[in-house]
Structures are given as C-alpha cells and as structure tokens.
Amino acid sequence: MKAKRWRGSCGYLLTLAVILLGGVLPTFAAEPIPTSEDCLACHSDPELSKTGPGRLPISLFVDQASFQGSVHGFLECVQCHVDATEIPHPEALKKVQCQTCHENAISGAHDLQGGKGLTCSACHGSHAMGPPPQVESVICKKCHAPVVEVYNKSVHGMALVKGNGDVALCLNCHGSVHELRKVRDPGSPVYPLNLPRTCGTCHGDPELAKRHGIPVTNAYQLYMDSIHGRALARSGLLVAANCSSCHGFHGIRPKDDPASKVNRMNVPSTCGTCHAGILVVYAESVHGKAVRNGDAAPVCIDCHSAHQIRRVEGAPWQLQAIRECGTCHEESLKTYRDTFHGKVTALGFTRVAKCSDCHTAHAIFPSSDPRAAVSPAKIVATCQQCHPQATASFAEFHPHADYHNKERFPKLYYTYLFMTALLVGTMSLFGLHTVLWFPRSLLERIRRRRARAGEELEP
Amino acid sequence: MSGSERYYFRFNLYHRILHGMVIFSFLGLALTGLPLKYAETGWGRWLSHVLGGPFTTGYLHRFFAVITFLYFGLHLGYVARLVLKGQRGIFWGPDSMVPQPRDFVQLAQHVRYFLGLGPRPRFGRWAYWEKFDYWAVFWGVSIIGASGLLLWFPAFFARFLPGWIFNVAIIIHSDEALLAVAFIFTVHFFNTHLRPEKFPLDAVIFTGRVEEEEFQREHPAEYERLRVEGRLEAHRADPPPLWLRNFARVVGFSALAIGIILIGLIIGTALG
Numbered sequence: 001m002k003a004k005r006w007r008g009s010c011g012y013l014l015t016l017a018v019i020l021l022g023g024v025l026p027t028f029a030a031e032p033i034p035t036s037e038d039c040l041a042c043h044s045d046p047e048l049s050k051t052g053p054g055r056l057p058i059s060l061f062v063d064q065a066s067f068q069g070s071v072h073g074f075l076e077c078v079q080c081h082v083d084a085t086e087i088p089h090p091e092a093l094k095k096v097q098c099q100t101c102h103e104n105a106i107s108g109a110h111d112l113q114g115g116k117g118l119t120c121s122a123c124h125g126s127h128a129m130g131p132p133p134q135v136e137s138v139i140c141k142k143c144h145a146p147v148v149e150v151y152n153k154s155v156h157g158m159a160l161v162k163g164n165g166d167v168a169l170c171l172n173c174h175g176s177v178h179e180l181r182k183v184r185d186p187g188s189p190v191y192p193l194n195l196p197r198t199c200g201t202c203h204g205d206p207e208l209a210k211r212h213g214i215p216v217t218n219a220y221q222l223y224m225d226s227i228h229g230r231a232l233a234r235s236g237l238l239v240a241a242n243c244s245s246c247h248g249f250h251g252i253r254p255k256d257d258p259a260s261k262v263n264r265m266n267v268p269s270t271c272g273t274c275h276a277g278i279l280v281v282y283a284e285s286v287h288g289k290a291v292r293n294g295d296a297a298p299v300c301i302d303c304h305s306a307h308q309i310r311r312v313e314g315a316p317w318q319l320q321a322i323r324e325c326g327t328c329h330e331e332s333l334k335t336y337r338d339t340f341h342g343k344v345t346a347l348g349f350t351r352v353a354k355c356s357d358c359h360t361a362h363a364i365f366p367s368s369d370p371r372a373a374v375s376p377a378k379i380v381a382t383c384q385q386c387h388p389q390a391t392a393s394f395a396e397f398h399p400h401a402d403y404h405n406k407e408r409f410p411k412l413y414y415t416y417l418f419m420t421a422l423l424v425g426t427m428s429l430f431g432l433h434t435v436l437w438f439p440r441s442l443l444e445r446i447r448r449r450r451a452r453a454g455e456e457l458e459p
Numbered sequence: 460m461s462g463s464e465r466y467y468f469r470f471n472l473y474h475r476i477l478h479g480m481v482i483f484s485f486l487g488l489a490l491t492g493l494p495l496k497y498a499e500t501g502w503g504r505w506l507s508h509v510l511g512g513p514f515t516t517g518y519l520h521r522f523f524a525v526i527t528f529l530y531f532g533l534h535l536g537y538v539a540r541l542v543l544k545g546q547r548g549i550f551w552g553p554d555s556m557v558p559q560p561r562d563f564v565q566l567a568q569h570v571r572y573f574l575g576l577g578p579r580p581r582f583g584r585w586a587y588w589e590k591f592d593y594w595a596v597f598w599g600v601s602i603i604g605a606s607g608l609l610l611w612f613p614a615f616f617a618r619f620l621p622g623w624i625f626n627v628a629i630i631i632h633s634d635e636a637l638l639a640v641a642f643i644f645t646v647h648f649f650n651t652h653l654r655p656e657k658f659p660l661d662a663v664i665f666t667g668r669v670e671e672e673e674f675q676r677e678h679p680a681e682y683e684r685l686r687v688e689g690r691l692e693a694h695r696a697d698p699p700p701l702w703l704r705n706f707a708r709v710v711g712f713s714a715l716a717i718g719i720i721l722i723g724l725i726i727g728t729a730l731g
Contacts, residue, residue: 339629340610343498344513351514389614396622397613403630415627419634426638430646433588436573437654445655 034087039077040064050091066128095119096126108180123177140170150251159212166208173198190249192238196223199243219243222307239274246270262306265291267299275300281362286369296328312361318350325355335400358382358399466668466696467685473537478664480530481596482714487523489640489721491516496633502724524607531600553583553684556594562587583680588650599639606632637725644722652715660715665707666699 042048044064049057067073078084080096098120106120123139141148151157151170159167171177173190181188189198200220202208209217216222223229223243231240246262253260261270268288272279282288282300290297303324304310310317322345326333336342336355344352358374365372373382383390403412470478490506494516497503510516541549548554566587568580585593606628609616613625652660663669675682685691699707 337499340495343495346498347494347504347507347513349513387614391614391617393620393622394614394617397617397625398623401623401626403626409626411623412626412630415630416634419630419638423634423638423641427641427645430642433570434646434649436570437649440573440575441654441656445658448656 033078033085036077038087039084062127070127070129072127072129096121106178108178109182109185110177110180144170147250154250154252155254155257156252164212166202166212168202172201190244192240192242193232193236195242195244196220196229196232200224203243216307219307222305226305226307226309227311228309241274245274264299267301271300278362285362285364286366287364298324298328315348315350318354319345319348321356322354331402332400335402338401338403339399341399353386353399357385464698465671466698467671467674467691467694468667468696469663469669469674470667472667475664475667477530477534477537479710480526480533482710484523484526484530485639485643486714486717488520488527488636490717491520491523492636493640493721493725496637497724497728500724500728502728521611524604524611527600528604531604553681556585556590558587558590558594562590581679581683582677583684584678586678588646592647592650595639595642599635602635603632603639606635640725641722644718648715648718652711660708660711662699662704662707662711665710666703668696668699 040062043060043062046059046061048060050060052058072080081089081093082097083090083094102120122142148170152161156168160169174180175189181191183190185191186193188194197220200223203214203216204218204220206217208214224233228241231237232242248261253263255262255264257263258265260266268279268282268291272282283292287297287299291299303321312318322333322336326336333342337346341353345354360373363371363373365375367374367376367379369375370377372378379395380390380392383395387394398409401409401412403409403416406413491510494503494507494510495513498507498513507513507516510519538549546554550557551559561583565580565582568577569587571577572579609620609625609628610632616624651657669677682691685694
C-alpha cells in the first residue's frame with residue numbers, strides 16, 4: 001500500500017515536471033502560449049456561456065478565487081486544456097484528460113467506456129476541486145437518485161441525519177469508488193458471497209452494537225454459524241440467504257418498523273421468498289392465522305431464531321424447539337414432561353416423540369380440525385410413525401394427561417390421589433414408628449453396653 | 460470374637476440367594492428408573508448419562524425386571540413346594556408370614572414400650588414389621604411389575620385394554636416405585652440395620668446365622684418355642700466364616716450406601 005502510493009507519487013511528480021517544462025519550453029516559439037490570466041480575460045465573465053447539445057446554455061465561467069484556492073490552483077489552464085494554445089481557441093476543446101496525471105484513477109463499474117460515462121468532474125467538480133466530499137450520498141445521488149432516496153429513509157440513512165459517525169455510507173458497503181464493482185462481480189464487497197463479511201465489519205462488533213443500541217450484538221458471528229452462513233461460506237451457494245435476503249439492502253429498516261422486511265408481521269413472507277412451500281402450509285396453520293389476526297403466535301424466527309438458524313436434524317435445536325413451544329404452551333409442556341417422551345428429551349435425547357413429531361412442524365391445527373395430525377382421523381397414523389403396531393385403542397393414550405385435573409381426567413386424578421395417600425400414609429405411620437423407636441433403641445444399646453462393661457469388671 | 464458364641468440358622472441358603480436377587484434387582488431398578496423419573500434434575504441427568512442414557516438404562520431396567528419376576532416366581536415355587544410337602548404352617552402359626560392377631564397386639568405393645576409404658580414384646584420368628592416388609596415386596600412387585608409390563612408391551616396390551624390404562628400405569632408405576640424406594644431406604648434400613656441396637660449392619664441375611672444372645676433378644680418367643688420343642692439343636696450353625704462375614708460387609712454396606720445416597724437425592728429434590 002505504502003509502496004504503491006510512493007510509486008504513484010513518483011509518477012505524479014515526473015508528469016508534473018514534464019508539464020511544467022512543457023509550459024516553459026514553448027516560450028521560445030514564435031507564438032506565446034496563453035497564460036491563465038489571458039484565459040480569464042474572457043472566462044471571468046459570469047455571463048459567458050455556449051449552447052450545449054440540447055440547446056441548453058452551458059456556463060463557461062471560471063471562478064478565479066475558488067479555482068486558485070483548489071488543489072489544482074497552481075496549474076495553468078493549458079496544462080489541463082492542452083489544446084487551448086492560442087487565443088481565440090477552437091470552439092470545441094477536447095475533454096480534459098485527468099489520467100495524464102491521475103493514472104488509472106477510475107476502474108471498475110464507474111469506468112464507463114465511450115465517453116458517455118462518469119467523468120472525474122461528475123464527483124469531484126471541475127475548477128473548484130477540493131478533497132473528496134464527505135457526504136457521499138449527495139454525490140452518488142447525482143446518478144443514483146432513487147437508490148439514495150431509499151437509503152435516506154433506511155435505518156442507516158436516518159442515523160446519518162442524526163449525525164451518527166459510524167453509519168454505513170455508500171462506499172462502506174460498495175468499496176472504493178474508483179475501483180467500484182458491480183454487485184454481480186465476485187470482487188464486489190456486496191457480491192452475495194462477500195456481503196456477510198461486509199455487513200459484519202460493523203455488525204460483528206459488539207462494542208459498536210452497544211454504542212448504538214443495536215439489539216443483536218454479534219449478528220455476523222451468529223449468521224456465519226447458521227445453516228445459511230455455512231451454505232454461503234462453506235458450500236459457496238449464491239442461493240443461500242445472505243444479510244440482504246432478509247433485511248433488504250438500501251432500504252434496511254429496524255425490525256419494529258412495520259415496513260421492515262424483518263418486522264414480525266413480515267417475517268413469514270420474507271422467509272417465504274425462498275421457503276415458499278413452508279409458507280403456504282404455515283399461512284394456513286393455527287399459528288399463521290393467528291399472526292395475521294394480530295394475535296400472539298410464533299413466526300419463523302421464534303422457533304428457528306433469526307440469525308443462528310440451525311439444521312433441524314440436530315439434537316440441540318430439536319430440544320430447544322420443545323422449550324420454545326413451552327413458552328406459550330406451558331401446560332402442554334408440563335404434561336409432556338410427565339410422559340416417557342418428555343422425560344427422554346429432558347435427559348437430552350431426541351429419539352422419542354417431540355412436539356413436532358405429533359403436531360407437525362408447520363401444518364399445526366387444533367385436534368378438532370380434520371387436517372391436524374392429532375385429529376381423531378389421523379392420530380393412529382401419527383402414532384404409527386414410531387409405533388408401527390399402534391391401534392385406535394393404543395392411540396387413546398393421552399400424551400398430555402394432567403392427573404391434577406379432576407374434571408378432564410377423573411381416572412388419573414383418583415389413581416394419583418390413591419397412590420399419594422398410600423405413600424403419605426405408609427411413610428407417615430412408619431416414620432412415626434421409627435421416630436418413637438429410635439430413642440428407645442438408643443437407650444437399649446447404652447444399657448446393654450453398660451451391662452457388658454459391668455460383666456467385664458466382675459470376673 | 461471369642462469362639463464360645465453359639466449360632467443358629469435363621470435363613471437357609473435359598474432364602475439368602477433370593478434376598479440377594481431382591482437386593483441386586485431392587486437397587487438396579489432404582490438406579491435405572493429414578494434417572495427417568497427425575498429427568499429434570501441435575502443428578503437425574505448425570506446418573507442417566509453415566510449409565511449410558513435413557514435407552515441403555517431402559518434396557519438395564521428391563522433386565523433387572525426380569526430378575527425380579529424370576530425371584531418372584533422362585534418364591535412362589537418355594538411356597539408351592541412347602542404346601543406340597545404338607546407344611547400348612549406357612550399359612551398360619553408361628554412360622555407363617557400371614558398377619559395374625561398376635562401381630563396387632565405386639566404392635567400395640569411395642570408402641571407402649573417405645574413410650575416407656577411397658578416391656579418389650581416377645582417377638583416370634585417374624586416380627587410384625589418384618590411381615591410388613593415381606594408383604595410390601597409382594598404387593599410392590601405385583602403392582603409395579605404389572606404396570607411395568609403394560610408399559611413394556613403397550614402395543615400388545617392395547618389389543619384388549621383401552622389406551623388410558625397406560626396413563627394410569629405411568630402414575631402407578633412411578634408413585635409405587637417411589638413408595639418402595641422411600642420405604643426400603645428409610646424404614647427397612649432403620650428397622651433392620653441402622654437402629655442403634657443393630658447399627659451399622661445386620662449381616663444375618665447374608666450369613667444366615669444369628670448369634671444366640673441376639674436370637675434370644677430379638678426373637679425370644681421363637682427361641683423359646685424351638686427350645687421347648689427340642690428343635691433348637693437342629694438349627695445350630697457353625698460361626699460364619701471370615702470370608703462370609705467380609706462378603707456380608709461389602710455387599711451390605713454397598714447396598715446401604717447406594718440406598719442412602721438415592722433417598723438423600725430424592726429428599727433433596729423434594730425439599731429443594
């Protein structure tokens with residue numbers, strides 16, 4: 001980097017020397033080369049203009065003060081306008097070739113061929129050239145107005161207005177402006193395979209997240225460990241969801257904004273852009289309907305998490321999903337834990353029925369709905385997934401029986417009552433028996449020891 | 460130990476082997492069953508994982524259940540053999556396990572003795588709490604065994620039983636097992652081994668032999684009966700050899716330790 005800059009500076013000085021010499025040498029020629037003063041004799045007139053291609057006037061005015069104050073203020077006009085060697089000069093002068101000094105200044109997407117494209121002056125201005133402008137969005141807006149409009153309303157754009165110095169500007173994501181690449185170019189920082197790393201420069205920094213109250217402090221790390229992150233980073237899949245697949249790109253909104261792609265109400269449709277088949281099933285389910293009605297019900301991320309989405313085959317996720325169901329279905333989780341199924345999963349093993357094995361993962365309906373896997377019409381087939389010999393009678397086993405509930409489960413209630421009475425009764429009676437016996441037995445032992453000691457004393 | 464002590468047989472080898480099977484299978488069932496019942500506790504999870512997870516403990520649990528059914532069958536066979544030999548005394552009388560009016564009288568007398576209101580009753584071959592232990596095992600094996608079989612072969616039993624029976628079986632199996640464990644590891648341990656007169660271990664179930672003085676003290680009526688009937692000498696035993704006494708200590712203290720640890724964990728969970 002340093003060496004490159006040094007080489008660049010050498011080239012720059014060399015070129016500068018040639019130009020300066022070029023400015024001196026022609027003084028020996030017959031016709032004197034016009035100085036900047038000569039040029040300004042005409043071009044200091046604010047009214048000076050010519051008619052452009054669309055019959056629009058193009059101003060030919062040069063503000064001497066601002067030019068001389070610019071970084072190029074030391075140059076003579078002819079050093080850039082190389083064909084203006086006599087006064088009056090030809091009506092149409094050649095375009096200024098910045099590359100003469102600024103070698104390879106523009107490459108990539110902004111290096112538009114055919115002269116129609118981006119000139120240096122489009123961003124840097126012409127005569128009043130200063131250091132690169134700070135507010136990129138103002139510059140970029142000249143060409144990318146619709147995108148910048150969207151950006152300005154995004155979480156980043158809004159933060160920028162509030163004076164947030166850490167906020168992502170155009171070039172923070174799109175890379176160096178002079179070497180800017182198209183999104184589909186594998187070298188672009190916003191190419192799908194590169195995007196997570198680009199977002200991660202900020203969204204993998206817990207300190208930055210803390211500073212700006214971003215709720216997920218390590219989104220990048222979580223994402224890279226997720227099924228999406230692995231598909232992208234390890235398998236190199238362009239179709240794997242990256243940051244922008246869910247959050248959008250220029251118009252990223254915070255999740256509590258109803259227009260946000262990751263707002264709770266919009267999460268199913270956002271995930272459904274890829275997981276279309278699941279969305280159809282979920283939307284019909286008791287959860288999907290409840291969410292649409294504005295009731296509290298899980299959306300995709302409640303079970304699958306937002307960033308650290310794991311393979312559903314893995315035991316840790318499967319066990320977590322049970323607890324997740326239990327955050328709303330508290331009673332069902334409690335009664336589930338009374339059964340063999342629930343106890344085995346509590347021990348950390350998954351080779352037994354979990355919530356979704358009986359209720360399905362997405363097509364969840366009340367048992368009264370004939371579409372439900374636990375409906376009377378389907379329950380035997382559901383049990384048979386694990387218990388091939390299951391019959392209708394077998395399926396009468398209640399996997400969520402609550403033996404405390406006298407109304408719904410009287411048989412279980414009275415069984416439990418009897419068993420508890422037996423336990424408490426037996427243990428109380430014998431507990432009392434033991435408590436009474438203990439001091440007596442202790443006395444007996446002491447008495448016996450004394451008797452034996454007495455025996456030994458009397459030979 | 461002076462060589463002058465006299466020993467009498469209280470348990471024959473068959474009794475001792477069967478009780479050995481009871482100890483082995485009962486501790487095995489408790490160790491492999493409790494982790495499932497207490498699946499949501501730290502120690503339950505730990506024990507389950509140490510023993511190979513719920514499917515391995517489930518397999519072991521069934522293995523110990525088979526031993527339970529085996530000793531239950533062997534005992535019924537033993538009873539049947541005695542009946543066929545014409546020993547009606549097993550159903551009534553001083554040799555019988557069947558509760559008799561004398562047992563209730565002795566229970567009352569024993570409580571009065573606890574309170575210092577009377578002398579210690581003169582127990583026969585089987586004191587009332589020993590009979591209770593016996594019937595508790597009889598009842599426990601039947602109830603836990605039957606409910607366990609239901610849960611072992613649900614598809615088979617569902618052919619002729621309604622499905623809710625398995626819900627009932629879960630409650631019965633679990634709660635009756637808790638009662639069995641709680642009773643054996645506290646009441647039985649105290650009555651037999653841990654009460655100050657016996658502390659820390661009564662080895663008679665392992666050696667089969669009871670020392671004369673203890674025999675007279677613990678079962679005076681039985682001692683008297685054998686003496687009067689002139690059968691005392693027929694029960695005379697050699698002193699238990701050292702290897703047998705060591706065997707009794709190792710097995711006995713191990714069983715006591717396992718039981719006390721388990722009941723400690725159960726009580727700790729119930730309190731905490």
